[in-house]
Amino acid sequence: MAQMNMIQALNSAMDIMLGRDPGVVILGEDVGFFGGVFRVTDGLQRKYGEHRVLDTPIAEGGIVAAAIGMGVNGLRPVAEIQFADYIYPAYDQIVSELARLRYRSAGEFFAPVTIRTPCGGGIRGGQTHSQSPEGVFAHVSGLKVVMPSNPYDAKGLLISAIEDDDPVVFFEPKRIYNGPFDGDPNKPAVPWSTHPKGDVPEGYYTVPIGKCDVVREGGDVTIVTYGTMVHVCEAAARSLGLDAEIIDVRTMVPLDVETLVNSVQKTGRCVVAHEATRFGGYGGELSATIQEECFWHLEAPILRVAGWDTPYPHAFEWEYFPGQARVAAALRTVMEAAA
């Protein structure tokens, strides 16, 4: 075991996969010599060479398209999109091509591409360095969608994503790259070394895609969340003294419905929380699925906590961010309701 932050854990996952599989290649803007603007690919080009870790032109559509071509020709590309906010020039290649290649060629062609991209706010990045577009990709048939909330899962899930023969869009909540964050920007930063999930095996291991993680067992209410919000929800439940069951979704697609349903059937109450905008967001899918499966067990309507339906505003970051107060308000409402 080693202490790792999320950046080191992700780096370790790629290091291991570059070493194990000569077909793995990394490509993206500034990922090679520089090691990435968040340093996630630091040292990999030096170790594996310029033909395995490629700096690319600033063309997200080109990056994903080239990754598809490489994938079709037997490689296992890991493409970095520098910020999730800049993934849209690649949208057509991801939605019309990457997601559907296996389907339209009746399984004869496929491209095992992993797209890594930092997402989420809380770093004073304004509207073009803060977005959480996981719902946009979860809506597309044929893409697996992943978002880890800690270093241990980040490494295990990234190795699974790279080994997966289906395309995976892998979101990295950048606010928790260096430490867990409970939503209070005025508290001093906490490093991952203080958190049990900062203990990461140095070698190969996987965390399966398609399994939720029950972060905390409890009987009062189920909180279904992922990414940075896992830590915010833990803190909010703690501050209310609730015995909450907290579930980290980890993989939006495919969704582990069973774990969610078992929990909500037990607690009878549920709050769904994510940082992304609310309208048409992934929380709606979670809420609808749980309602369909658990309606007769519910003591209260399922509530959603999310970012407001506006672009991420630079100056009002903390009024925008769904912090502990917003989570707590939903938890109180759900707890007070009597069926």
Place this chain on the structure above:
Amino acid sequence: MRPSRLHIPKHHSRPGETPDFSYLELAPAGATQRPDINTRVRDMNGLAFELVRVIDDGHTAVGPWNPHLDPPELQVGLRHMMLTRAFDDRMQRMQRAGKTSFYMRSLGEEAVAVAQGMALRPTDMLFPSYRQQGLYVVRGRPLVDLMCQLLSNTRDMCKGRQLPIMYHWRDGNIFSISGNLTTQFPQAVGWAMAAAIKGTDDIAATWIGEGSSAEADFHHAMLFASVYEAPVILNVVNNQWAISTFQGFAGGEHRSFAARGPGFGMAGLRVDGNDFLAVYAVTRWAAERARNGFGPTIIEHVTYRGAAHSTSDDPARYRPKDDYERWPLGDPVERLKNHLIDLGEWSEERHAALAKEMDEHVVASWKEAVTYGTLTEAPRLDAHLMFEDVFKEMPEHLKKQEAELRAERAEK
């Protein structure tokens, strides 16, 4: 038979190495021909490979591209560049002091925005990237206004919604800066097409870095501009770097960026971007060409990013420390200053006095700007502004969310 091979563009030099700019294709000042503005593209392809320069090594203006500006105009240009630089310097320091969240300097590239801004008419529409703050200086936007945007304070033109430097100015005909690279390039073409549809003689000008020319939007702009012969100037500011990647990764290793013009049947000019007179002259040429119905021009400005990419960047990780000092095309401020001294229209004393005046102006502006608040200090903008302007009229779901935020804040 030899197996195929993957070419990786070679960086000219990395940290610890001596900067080597021998890859640059240079030409002496005055060597490049100046065609008439109505010359057919096929008769002037060569310009895309040459280098328009006016100020020679002895500080004299030479050759057919000399725009013959009067000394007072040159002094205004120098003043604008020095104000841009003084502004950049202090805003960088204020970010370092924690007063703002972010900043991007244009050190070494000031001639591009300033000379071009001066060569265009105030009614021409500008679609800049984040590194042409000189346009705002030329068009006379008070620095206080720019600073208030940087501070996201109560007088912020963006109402707190945008990252610092993402200015806009409708009345000054400068379009809103986007964080997403290259998007403005084809939009400027659309604006120019509209000017032609409406039958006005306004033109559009737009700027991207050479790294941004990799985006598909670059191609969209080139294609629409050439198909409709839109009255637009498409500027590629080749400052050699896109964060850590060198211009070779945008395709600059094999061909100049100006050469993309002839490929589309469009005029392409390559200019010494640190030569105020040359930049002014080519912009005037392209503007007259566009205004008189002879179509678009792509201009590649050969320059150097003297500073870090942004306040989030550390160039010591990927390029030599002393590279800017060794850049063969010098510094745009120094070059114009020396030219003016050579003309007998300037002196070291006047230069020092002007530098001081510019700095004092920036300091005074900052003092005023912070009285309207900072990102973290009162007075602060009302956070509820975030719900406005998502749509022209606020729909019900946003009104509801606004009320939720009100309740959330009341509880705190």
